[in-house]
Amino acid sequence: AQKAAAADRTVNGRVTDETGSGLPGVSVAVKGTNRGTTTDAEGRYRIAVPDSPGTILVFSFVGYLAQEVRVGNQSALNVSLQIDTKALSEVVVVGYGEQNRRDVTGSVASISARQIENVPVTGLDQALTGQLAGVQVQETTGAPGGTINVRVRGSGSIGAGNEPLYVVDGFPGVTNITAINPNDIQSIEVLKDASAAAIYGSRGANGVVIITTKQGRNGRTTFRLDTYTGFQNVLRKVDVLNATEYAKFHIDSKNNAYADAGGITDFTRFKNSRRPIGNQVLPLYLLNDSSNVINPALGAGTDWQDAIFRTAPINNVQLTATGGNERTRFAVTGGYFNQQGIIVSSGFQRYSVRLNLDTDLTRTVKLGINLAPTFSQRQIVNSDDTWSREGVVLTALTISPHIPLQLPDGTYPGQYQLGTPGFNAMINPYAIATQYKQGEKEFTTTGRLYLDWNPLPGLTARTSIGTNVVSSSYNGYYPSYLGRGGSAPPSLARAEARPSLLFNWVNTNTLTYTRSLAGKHNLLFLLGNETQKQGVEDTYVRGEKFSSDAAPYVGAAGLITAGSGGLSEWSLLSYFGRVTYDYAGRYLLTFNIRRDGSSRFGPNYKWGTFPSASAGWQVLDEPFMQSVKPVVSALKLRASYGLGGNNNIGNYAYQGLLSDQNYIFGAGLGELVTGLAPASLVNPDLRWETSRQGDVGIDAGFFNDRLQLTVDYYDKVTQDLLLNVNVPRITGYQRILTNIGRVRNWGWEFSLNSRNLKGGSGLEWTTNLNLSFNRNKVLALGATGDRILSGTSQIFESHVVEVGQPLGNFYGYQILGVFNTQEEINNHARWGSGPVTRPGDYKFQDTNGDGIINASDRTILGNAFPKLIYGLTNNFRYRGIELSVLIQGNYGNQVINGTSRFMATQRPGNNQYRRVIEGAWQSPENPGTGYARLGGSSNNIINMNSIWVEDGSFLRIRTVSLGYNLPTALLKPLGLRGGRVYALMQNPLMxxxxxxYNPDVSFSGRAVLNPGVDYGTYPLARATTFGLTVDF
Amino acid sequence: CSESFLDLQPNTQVSTNTFYQSASDFRTAVNAAYAALQADGLYGSVYIHFSEVPADNAGVQNPNGAGGIAQNEFDQFVVTPVNPSLLSFYSASYAAIQRCNIVLGRIEASAVTPALKNQFTGETRFIRGLMYFNLVRFFGGVPLVLNEINAAEEGYTYTRASADDVYKQVLADLTDAETKLPVSYTGADIGRATSGAAKALLGKVYLTQKNYAQAVVKLKEVIDLTGTGGRVYDLAPRYIDNFDPARSNNSGHKESLFEIQYKTGGIGEGSGYTNGSAPPNGPLTLTGVGNGNGQFIWPTVQVFNAFPRSDPRRSANLDSLIINGQLQRYVKKYLQPVYGSIPFNQADSDMNFPVLRFADVLLMYAEALNETNSGPNAVAYDAINRVRRRAHGVTTSAFDIPAGLNKAAFALAVENERRLELAFEGHRWPDLVRTDRAIPVMTALGFRVQPHQLIFPIPQAEIDINPGKMTQNPGY
Incomplete structure (x- = not known):
């Protein structure tokens, strides 16, 4: 507390909310001076004021009406703040400006600083997940520092990406959002409809996420220390067989296959070694050559998941200082974040600094600076890939459990040492994780300098220059003593280096004019232009022929075997404008327009125009509505329509480019000659995807806004879809990029906020529920309407896009069940070719009813997109204790479990899901739970089929946090103004x-043609953290 | 200013707008057509599976392994239209054809000298002819794309041409190539297609069409072809010289007519034959680098037994060893260490793939003569015995085939000689199909082969994408 000057006296008191509980963090200022303080955790304050009867104290807090109180001669002053009755009235950030929530006519969802502060987050994904209707957040990987996958109102694009545009402090197109320290975030706005997003023109079709970081404010400099520490574990383990169970499965399946071939399966009558090699049981699984007994030495074997997973610490420290005076305001933060990954050797560290400063140069000119340098580094494990490319997760799941983790000589054995035909040559997954070194370091700076000039009342000119520079460096080393690509060691050691420099600059100039006529007609005009250019310079170098494994960098390689590099650029030139008009705040109109020119598109379609219009009606302001007011406290109707674009197609895509196709000529060993052939066709008509979106919505409040409801219905049709579409191979190409179709997304969004208990009894309880129902349909595909089949890594033709169906459909053979008797087989359609079907084999659907099962019987097996996504947050507050629970989930989608192509085959060679083996058909009396018999030669289970498709619905308790605001009695002696301790659990239950591991993933991340595939993805963690926040 | 701000050109790649002007541009474009032949879908891997795995010479190393599943369908005559090898081969063939079509469509209007115009035209027509010959043998009639494709829509306009029309085009391409190509090259051009290669391929096409009279004519032209140093082609002194990478492209012999060329060294030009024919878990000395996987070619017991123990070609082609207590047979001729050098890396060896060599020409000549003359004449005997004498390293008649064979017996002798001499070089299955022997030979081994399986199905993806126009082969 500030020591009172001689002429001053002290006033103290308590600030409460309308329920009577103390409000922490309320700003208390002496009007007309620089003096100010904030309330402590219990709402108490103490301030020195001039001993003058005219002294006025101003109490202000976000979301509440400010109150001015004349001090008079009182020394104790208790104040009760009222919630801003225009409860939706906080300021929201929209493109190139701000609006009162009350006046917004578009569909904008926002997360305020208060919501973020309630539940501390370790990443942007957590700030968003489950919080906003219409916004789906997927963590495509649990790897520390990994990217997230955000969808606003479904997927409108199949070839140009579905990621929203990220705008950070006015800088559009920030790509590495993981570099943002989530504790720096003041608010997040998601612009969902065309009216809100059209001002971003050719980049607005997928929605816009606007992130605003913490700004300084006028008043005493305050400091906040945030720190937490915790640990993470894998959310769930996958249930696979142990060594003895695996041996039993191996023996049973070998016996079944041998019995199919007419062999005798009793080893006591016919020794194992006398079988043909392909039918022999691996001797190590048997006690001896002439018994059916499993080798008892196998035991449980190695739990490979335990080998690669660990309990991993997570730590964060951050110091924030904010303050300023009437002319200059600042916020400075410095943070350190360290997250070890739950797979050994993976991790992420971030060191971040952010400075936001603005100063009034003159009475009419303001200068502002945002500067955010961040350094981060990632330790990468090769997780999301198949075992044949050393993917750690899939290898750990499928490798045989009898193999020891480590041999006495210190080496790590792999499956290749089995040396028997039929076994896949896998490398020890623990060795891959720990010995295959991959790391990336990245230095990011975003900076912006802006100048505001207010020459006349209501007129603001702003010019700003922003830059985003990302310098990164990847280094990887694959040592010689690990096998690779299915081969035993030694392999050829390999180092790779990939330095990259991204530089992006943007210049934005806007002119804003507001005018109020006759006190009723309020007008705003915005005019602007923007110029932006990005270049990425990157280089790739691969070195091999290392003399030892001691120097794991390209420089130590005996030979550089690959190198490439280049500069890839795009540029964007834009003009935009906005007009808003309202009559007495009751009738609201907004028009937006943007015209974009882009380097990415063909000469015939260089420029695009994206207009939108929206209207709002504050129904409650009408005289005839006054009678409902006690019940209905707010009611606004909104409607909007407009265009948005999507230009995410990569650079130079319309040009025909030649690629190297070299050859060898000359006698003997020959010499290299250069060859060049086109890799793509010229397409001068390449243009944006354009989406036309209509939206109607209601914002309503009831019972003095104790209940707030927002409902939106939207309908979005995206046309001129960009797709690298498969073409007949007779063209000489596999795919050609074209504008080929239309997709419709439509749906409902509900968002409900409820103050269930106001806290009169001391307990306060609020609930926030959001529900999103998106539907999706392909309306047209190209001239011929031909469907598009596409595959996922190693899975041939797993997805189909066809007219009349939603995107994200899975495609393959439908399995109806398992044949129980020969009679059932005889009565069913048969395979055109292939092995004999026997009882216990899968029964495939004869979709076209021609009596023959073949590729033309493949059908739709499921869909990757949920019918419903939801989030439910409950906050409880009792005196200083706060409990917050976030439940989040998906309903009605399916997942392709790609690991099933190894782990649900009932064939030896890979470890199997326990559920698949225990549920396998054994006999007509013991028909299992829908999985085929062990070791059968079931037709076509190697191709995409319905066994690989699983229900993707889930309900997850996303976070539970318990916080306690430390009492003043404890803080005061320490000289602290506020303090909070909390415990946080992420993903305690799924x-x-x-x-x-996790149904909410997509192996190919942002893949648009083949979403919803799990294929050895880095699993999600369950984290428990303990935190402390101190204000001083 | 604004338009130039938006006019960004690629910095690291050449755009097609500015290319295809000079002779050097066209030479690079022709080189790219040759490079297409190295693809996995063609001679890099799938060609050998198409041409050997269905027949009795080759099986599948690991039917459940990564690459084995697709191969196994060919081995067991259960090929389905979604087998990935089908699409891979089909795509790679048409990629090569497109590269040829680009050159052929653009070179006439260019300022390239007439001599080079002839050479480049001849080379690309040779490659295009080879591609269509492969396609028609494996798939029957296929779409005849003879012009550069410039827009996606064009790809949907083609339907399957009849097999006869494809053969007509193959003959037209090769006949033009034969006249335009030089007899030989020097220096860094050695290895390009020659008129001799075009004639030999023409001979093979005629033989496949059972046009034996024309086959005799063309093959005799190859045998008699004379250049500055006398006869252009002859058998190499030793059988294994054909596979020694240091002797490829007729370095030290005259037997090679056309081969697919590879070079080790981590420059993206190596072949995978070495590791792909070595057995898994074998000693490192077999490959020189890394493990074998047996996925390129894997011999059957029958082919092992087909070689008499006295025939040196047995040990040149094949070997066996005990690995982890089990006998493993493998193809030896593509293992680079056999020839005294080691590859740089896995799937990066120096081993070329022989497409046409003089022994093949002589055996085709013997076969054609036997058919035209209702039995073997002395010339036919000479041709086959010339191959056998070289194989055994003798000049005497000690290993000659018996005299006095009738037409049928001689035909069988030629068939067997081709099996041994040209083992694992991509001849066995087309030979059996061409001579109507595929069904009897494979049936005798216990396989159930139906007549429709003598050609493979059109890849399902190609039908799915253009269902109105593309039709499946009967039986699939």
Whole structure:
């Protein structure tokens, strides 16, 4: 507390909310001076004021009406703040400006600083997940520092990406959002409809996420220390066989296959070694050559998941200083974040600094600076890939459990040492994780300098220059003593280096004019232009022929075997404008327009124009509505329509480019000659995807806004879809990029805020529920309407896009069940070719009813997109204690469990899901739970089929946090103004019937043609953290 | 200013707008057509599976392994239209054809000298002819794309041409190539297609069409072809010289007519034959680098037994060893260490793939003569015995085939000689199909082969994408 000057006296008191509980963090200022303080955790304050009867104290807090109180001669002054009755009235950031929530006519969802502060977050994904209707957040990987996958109102694009545009402090197009320290975030706005997003023109079709960081404010300099520490574990383990169970499965399946071939399966009558090699049981699984007894030495074997997973610490420290005077305001933060990954050797560290400063140069000119340098580094494990490319997760799941983790000589054995035909040559997954060194370091700076000039009342000119520079460096080393590509060691050691420099600059100039006529007609005009250019310079170098493994960098390589590099650029030139008009705040109109020119598109379609219009009606302001007011406290109707674009197609895509196709000529060993052939076709008509979106919505409040409801219905049709579409191979190409179709997304969004208990009894309880129902349909595909089949890594033709169906459909053979008797087989359609079907084999659907099962019987097996996504947050507050629970989930989608192509085959060679083996058909009396018999030669289970498709619905308790605001009695002696301790659990519980780690993933991340595939993805963690926040 | 701000050109790649002007541009474009032949879908891997795995010479190393599943369908005559090898081969063939079509469509209007115009035209027509010959043999009639494709829509306009029309085009391409190509090259051009290669391929096409009279004519032209140093082609002194990478492209012999060329060294030009024919878990000395995987070619017991123990070609082609207690047979001729050098890396060896060599020409000549003359004449005997004498390293008649064979017996002798001499070089299955022997030979081994399986199905993806126009082969 500030020591009172001689002429001053002290006033103290308590600030409460309308329920009577103390409000922490309320700003208390002496009007007309620089003096100010904020209330402590219990709402108490103490301030020195001039001993003058005219002294006025101003109490202000976000979301509440400010109150001015004349001090008079009182020394104790208790104040009760009222919630801003225009409860939706906080300021929201929209493109190139701000609006009162009350006046917004578009669909904008926002997360305020208060919401973020309630539940501390370790990443942007957590700030967004489950919080906003219409916004789906997927963590495509659990790897520390990994990217997230955000969808606003479904997927409108199949070839140009579905990621929203990220705008950070006015800088559009920030790509590495993981570099943002989530504790720096003041608010997040998501612009969902065309009216809100059209001002971003050719980049607005997928929605816009606007992130605003903490700004300084006028008043005493305050400091905040945030720190937390915790640990993470894998959310769930996958249930696979142990060594003895695996041996039993191996023996049973070999016996079944041998019995199919007419062999005798009793080893006591016919020794194992006398079988043909392909039918022999691996001797190590048997006690001896002439018994059916499993080798008892196998035991449980190695739990490979335990080998690669660990309890991993997570730590964060951050110091924030904010303050300023009437002319200059600042916020400075410095943070350190360290997250070890739950897979050994993976991790992420971030060191970040952010400075936001603005100063009034003259009475009419303001200068502002945002500067955010961040350094981060990632330790990468090769997780998301198949075992044949050393993917750690899939290898750990499928490698045989009898192999020891480590041999006495210190080496790490792999499956290749089995040396028997039929076994896949896998490398020890623990060795891959720990010995295959991959790391990336990145230095990011975003900076912006802006100048505001207010020459006349209501007129603001702003010019700003922003830059985003990302310098990164990847280094990887694959040592010689690990096998690779299915081969035993030694392999050829390999180092790779990939330095990259991204530089992006943007210049934005806007002119804003507001005018109020006759006190009723309020007008705003915005005019602007923007110029932006990005270049990425990157280089790739691969070195081999290392003399030892001691120097794991390209420089130590005996030979550089690959190198490439280049500069890839795009540029964007834009003009935009906005007009808003309202009559007495009751009738609201907004028009937006943007015209964009882009380097990415063909000469015939260089420029695009994206207009939108919206209207709002504050129904409650009408005289005839006054009678409902006690019940209905707010009611606004909104409607909007407009255009948005999507230009995410990569650079130079319309040009025909030649690629190297070299050859060898000359006698003997020959010499290299250069060859060049086109890799793509010229397409001068390449243009944006344009989406036309209509939206109607209601914002309503009831019972003095104790209940707030927002409902939106939207309908979005994206046309001129850009797709690298498969073409007949007779063209000489596999795919050609074209504008080929239309997709419609439509749906409902509900968002409900409820103050269930106001806290009169001391307990306060609020609930926030959001529900999003998106539907999706392909309306047209190209001239011929031909469907598009596409595959996922190693899975041939797993997805189909066809007219009349939603995107994200899975495609393959439908399995109806398992044949129980020969009679059932005889009565069913048969395979055109292939091995004999026997009882216990899968029964495939004869979709076209021609009596023959073949590729033309493949059909739709499921869909990757949920019918419903939801989030439910409950906050409880009792005196200083706060409990917050976030539940989040998906309903009605399916997942392709790609690991099933190894782990649900009932064939030896890979470890199997326990559910698949225990549920296998054994006999007509013991028909299992829908999985085929062990070791059968079931037709076509190597191709995409319905066994690989699982229910993707889940319900997850996303976070539970318990916080306690430390009492003043404890803080005061320490000289602290506020303090909070909390415990936070992330993902404490997931309800899902899925066999893999996490149903909410997509192996190919942002893949648009083949979403919803799990294929050895880095699993999600359960984290427990303990935190402390101190204000001083 | 604004337009130039938006006019960004690629910095690291050449755009097609500015290319295809000079002779050097066209030479690079022709080189790219040759490079297409190295693809996995063609001679890099799938060609050998198409041409050997269905027949009795080759099986599948690991039917459940990564690459084995697709191969196994060919081995067991259960090929389905979604087998990935089909699409891979089909795509790679048409990629090569497109590269040829680009050159052929653009070179006439260019300022390239007439001599080079002839050479480049001849080379690309040779490659295009080879591609269509492969396609028609494996798939029957296929779409005849003879012009550069410039827009996606064009790809949907083609339907399957009849097999006869494809053969007509193959003959037209090769006949033009034969006249335009030089007899030989020097220096850094050695290895390009020659008129001799075009004639030999023409001979093979005629033989496949059972046009034996024309086959005799063309093959005799190859045998008699004379250049500055006398006869252009002859058998190499030793059988294994054909596979020694240091002797490829007729370095030290005259047997090679056309081969697919590879070079080790981590420059993206190596072949995978070495590791792909070595057995898994074998000693490192077999490959020189890394493990074998047996996925390129894997011999059957029958082919092992087909070689008499006295025939040196047995040990040149094949070997066996015990690995982890089990006998493993493998193809030896593509292992680079056999020839005294080691590859740089896995799937990066120096081993070329022989497409046409003089022994093949002589055996085709013997076969054609036997058919035209209702039995073997002395010239036919000479041709086959010339191959056998070289194989055994003798000049005497000690290993000659018996005299006095009738037409049928001689035909069988030629068939067997081709099996041994040209083992694992991509001849066995087309030979059996061409001579109507595929079904009897494979049936005798216990396989159930139906007549429709003598050609493979059109890849399903190609039908799915253009269902109105593309039709499946009967039986699939």
């Amino acid at each position: 309800l899902s019937n899925y066999m893999g």
